[in-house]
Amino acid sequence: MDLFGSFLRKFSKSKASIEDLEEFRQILISSDIGVKICDEIIDLVKRERSDTVLSAITSALKSKLTTSLRSINLSSDGPTVILIVGVNGTGKTTSAAKLANYFTKAGKRVLLVAADTFRAAAVDQLQTWGQRIGVEVLSGSNDSDPAAIAFDGAKRARDEGFDFLIVDTAGRLHTKSNLMDELAKIQRVIEKVTPVNEILFVLDGTTGQNGIKQAKTFATSVNLTGIMVTKLDGSTKGGIAIATEAALQIPLKFVGSGEALEDLVPFDADGYISELLT
Amino acid sequence: MFESLSSKLSDLLGSLRKKGRITPDDVESTCQELRIALLEADVASSVTESFVERIRSRSLERLPEIRQSTNQSEEIYSIIKQELIAILGGQGRRIRYAKTGPTIIMLAGLQGSGKTTLAGKMARFLKEEGNTPLLVAADLQRPNAVTQLQVLADSIPVPIFAPQVGNGIGDPVEVAKSAITYAQEKVHNVVIVDTAGRLGIDSELMQQASSIRQAINPHEVLFVVDAMIGQDALTTSMAFLEGVGFDGVVLTKLDGDAKAGAALSIVEVTGKPILFTSSGEKLTDFDYFYPERMASRILGLGDIATLAEQAKKALDGDSAKRLEEKFVSGQEFTLEDFLEQLGAMKKMGSVTKLLGLLPGANSAAMKKQMDSIDDIELVRSQAIVQSMTPDERRDPKILNGSRRARIARGSGRSVTEVNSLVDRFSAAQKVMKQVRSGGGLPPGMALPAGVSLPVAAQKSSPRTAPKKKSRSGNPAKRAAQEGR
Numbered sequence: 001m002d003l004f005g006s007f008l009r010k011f012s013k014s015k016a017s018i019e020d021l022e023e024f025r026q027i028l029i030s031s032d033i034g035v036k037i038c039d040e041i042i043d044l045v046k047r048e049r050s051d052t053v054l055s056a057i058t059s060a061l062k063s064k065l066t067t068s069l070r071s072i073n074l075s076s077d078g079p080t081v082i083l084i085v086g087v088n089g090t091g092k093t094t095s096a097a098k099l100a101n102y103f104t105k106a107g108k109r110v111l112l113v114a115a116d117t118f119r120a121a122a123v124d125q126l127q128t129w130g131q132r133i134g135v136e137v138l139s140g141s142n143d144s145d146p147a148a149i150a151f152d153g154a155k156r157a158r159d160e161g162f163d164f165l166i167v168d169t170a171g172r173l174h175t176k177s178n179l180m181d182e183l184a185k186i187q188r189v190i191e192k193v194t195p196v197n198e199i200l201f202v203l204d205g206t207t208g209q210n211g212i213k214q215a216k217t218f219a220t221s222v223n224l225t226g227i228m229v230t231k232l233d234g235s236t237k238g239g240i241a242i243a244t245e246a247a248l249q250i251p252l253k254f255v256g257s258g259e260a261l262e263d264l265v266p267f268d269a270d271g272y273i274s275e276l277l278t
Numbered sequence: 279m280f281e282s283l284s285s286k287l288s289d290l291l292g293s294l295r296k297k298g299r300i301t302p303d304d305v306e307s308t309c310q311e312l313r314i315a316l317l318e319a320d321v322a323s324s325v326t327e328s329f330v331e332r333i334r335s336r337s338l339e340r341l342p343e344i345r346q347s348t349n350q351s352e353e354i355y356s357i358i359k360q361e362l363i364a365i366l367g368g369q370g371r372r373i374r375y376a377k378t379g380p381t382i383i384m385l386a387g388l389q390g391s392g393k394t395t396l397a398g399k400m401a402r403f404l405k406e407e408g409n410t411p412l413l414v415a416a417d418l419q420r421p422n423a424v425t426q427l428q429v430l431a432d433s434i435p436v437p438i439f440a441p442q443v444g445n446g447i448g449d450p451v452e453v454a455k456s457a458i459t460y461a462q463e464k465v466h467n468v469v470i471v472d473t474a475g476r477l478g479i480d481s482e483l484m485q486q487a488s489s490i491r492q493a494i495n496p497h498e499v500l501f502v503v504d505a506m507i508g509q510d511a512l513t514t515s516m517a518f519l520e521g522v523g524f525d526g527v528v529l530t531k532l533d534g535d536a537k538a539g540a541a542l543s544i545v546e547v548t549g550k551p552i553l554f555t556s557s558g559e560k561l562t563d564f565d566y567f568y569p570e571r572m573a574s575r576i577l578g579l580g581d582i583a584t585l586a587e588q589a590k591k592a593l594d595g596d597s598a599k600r601l602e603e604k605f606v607s608g609q610e611f612t613l614e615d616f617l618e619q620l621g622a623m624k625k626m627g628s629v630t631k632l633l634g635l636l637p638g639a640n641s642a643a644m645k646k647q648m649d650s651i652d653d654i655e656l657v658r659s660q661a662i663v664q665s666m667t668p669d670e671r672r673d674p675k676i677l678n679g680s681r682r683a684r685i686a687r688g689s690g691r692s693v694t695e696v697n698s699l700v701d702r703f704s705a706a707q708k709v710m711k712q713v714r715s716g717g718g719l720p721p722g723m724a725l726p727a728g729v730s731l732p733v734a735a736q737k738s739s740p741r742t743a744p745k746k747k748s749r750s751g752n753p754a755k756r757a758a759q760e761g762r
Contacts, residue, residue, distance in 0.1 A: 026323055029317060029323050029509070030322070030323055030509045031509065032320070032508035032509045032510070034318070035314055035317045035318055036318075087506070087531075088390075088392065088531060089389075089390030089391060089392055089504060089531070090390060091389070091390055118559070119395075119426070120425070120426040120427075120429035120430055120433075121422040121423075121425035121426035121428075121429055122422075122426075124421070124422040124425050124426075125420070125421040125422040125423075125426075128421035128422055128445055129421055173531065173533060175533065204390060204504075204506070206388065206504075206507050206508060206510045206511075206514070207504075207506050207507065207508055208319075208320030208506060208507060208508025208509065208511075208539070208540060209318055209319070209320050209508065210320070210506045211506075211508075214506075231388075231389065231390070233480075236508075236510045237509075237510070239508075239509075240508055259419075259480075
């Protein structure tokens with residue numbers, strides 16, 4: 001971030017030299033935004049006619065983002081169902097809890113479903129979170145079929161009039177096709193009861209270029225509707241989140257930035273870019 | 279793992295191969311491509327620059343000599359490989375055991391890098407090597423990290439020291455300290471301490487890790503890194519090195535398709551070697567790190583050494599010997615032996631993973647084949663053979679229609695499946711006979727494992743059978759021919 005700051009002070013002038021652009025390129029690359037998109041942005045900056053290089057950079061970055069809505073797709077009838085998916089260790093369970101907390105604070109009734117029956121104690125982890133927030137957590141025994149638990153959750157959420165149903169799924173490496181199929185099954189089974197409104201892909205902000213591949217593979221199994229980027233409070237610049245949104249044209253919806261329940265905010269493109277650049 | 283890096287480099291060297299003579303311009307363009315390939319593999323940009331620079335100068339320096347060679351692209355290839363091995367840590371390092379008292383291993387790393395799972399895998403691995411590890415639950419931060427470790431410990435099983443329930447309560451430094459005393463009393467020779475994950479800049483947790491370190495003075499502090507990490511690997515690993523300090527690195531989640539370029543960056547920048555790799559969801563998916571093998575893998579040469587080792591480990595000495603004797607003495611290979619091999623196969627890990635170690639496993643065609651293989655087939659085959667009577671296992675010829683129907687019912691499979699297993703088994707038997715008539719076998723050769731591969735891999739899917747049969751049939755034949 002500091003690099004960006006000092007760099008951009010230099011860039012409030014109107015024209016960038018070739019050295020300046022090369023420096024900018026280095027900075028973009030070290031943010032994990034990727035070589036390809038980085039080159040595209042530099043090209044845009046070169047062509048862009050703006051008052052300052054800064055505004056050229058901002059608009060070049062923005063032009064890569066999707067124009068889709070960043071708000072949660074709410075259900076018009078029955079519970080809004082949100083499925084949380086992603087590879088191992090990106091922070092799905094924590095994000096599910098934070099999201100539940102976010103909606104609870106807004107006065108909504110939330111039901112959490114622990115459909116991660118694979119990782120040892122994942123169910124307990126979500127239950128502990130549930131107690132802290134005061135949200136009910138539905139779970140099966142270990143080794144039970146995650147789709148069955150999700151189905152039960154969907155029925156309860158519909159019958160008992162919950163506003164939100166948040167389903168935490170097991171982390172799976174996108175290279176395991178059988179596990180990816182299981183995910184599709186969870187979606188299918190829930191949809192026998194009520195439509196799934198959001199499938200949020202949880203992306204670890206420290207991930208490198210593999211993030212795009214992860215998201216692409218997940219998108220072939222289930223219909224991803226948004227991205228949640230986590231762990232952005234480290235030294236991470238999270239360029240991969242931008243790169244992933246740009247590659248898939250799926251909007252970033254939430255940013256998780258810390259260990260407290262409140263550390264979850266809706267993604268704000270302008271704020272994010274200006275923070276990236278100051 | 280390293281796949282895209284591999285395929286990029288393969289493409290690059292392939293285009294070089296088409297050229298007869300390599301010019302300085304070729305070296306330049308190769309270096310440019312290499313640079314992009316490394317950056318896309320998440321190798322930190324500073325590391326990329328210095329790596330590419332070394333390749334460039336080494337190649338240009340040796341260009342006159344290279345141009346004398348008949349296979350010039352091969353020479354460039356080997357320069358890249360040597361540099362890779364050098365970065366990855368040359369010889370590779372093992373755990374440094376304490377001379378007296380328990381060897382204390384402390385795990386530290388970012389959140390979600392896989393520390394707790396890794397602690398379990400490492401305990402299992404070290405136990406297998408004849409140690410008496412104790413797991414210590416000192417991650418009192420993440421909800422139910424203690425429970426998770428407990429479950430892992432029970433399933434191995436190894437003893438665990440977990441006096442605190444965690445979830446934010448309790449003092450991890452105290453836990454770690456008393457764990458060491460406990461280990462000394464109970465005479466454990468290895469103590470593995472799982473600590474809370476932290477974010478690079480979180481000074482409080484960093485301080486906690488550092489306090490644990492000071493309190494127990496570990497022999498090895500291992501920094502656990504997710505193979506998928508991006509450019510931040512540099513900042514994070516330096517922050518850990520300065521804030522906590524570590525002696526070695528463990529790379530996790532290598533079974534994904536991450537290019538794991540971060541591994542290169544971390545080793546290069548911190549100067550600490552990678553000790554272990556972890557690559558899957560099973561407790562057995564854990565091994566030492568071999569720089570040489572990893573370099574081969576990056577360059578798309580496959581990893582035969584690992585495969586051979588796993589085969590050897592899976593069949594315990596006795597049964598391997600028995601099978602070998604049986605084979606040499608000309609006795610019939612029976613379904614009972616087959617059953618034993620199936621058990622061994624299961625111990626070796628999934629068929630897909632094994633195939634991934636073969637040369638060319640990174641190609642798209644091979645990937646497709648691997649995707650269609652279902653490890654569950656092993657279990658099914660086992661069920662079918664287990665539903666046979668001892669007589670039937672010894673002599674499958676007596677299997678008539680009603681026997682087959684009974685076996686199908688007993689194993690919950692269809693008669694067709696029983697038939698095809700029996701057919702494939704007799705085909706394998708025939709192959710064995712041919713191999714045997716082809717000549718004797720050298721003593722100590724890892725025959726059973728080599729032979730077990732064709733039989734088991736073949737049954738995975740009828741569609742992929744022909745290809746696999748011809749390929750995996752080869753090691754046995756080849757070995758036999760070499761033995762002549």
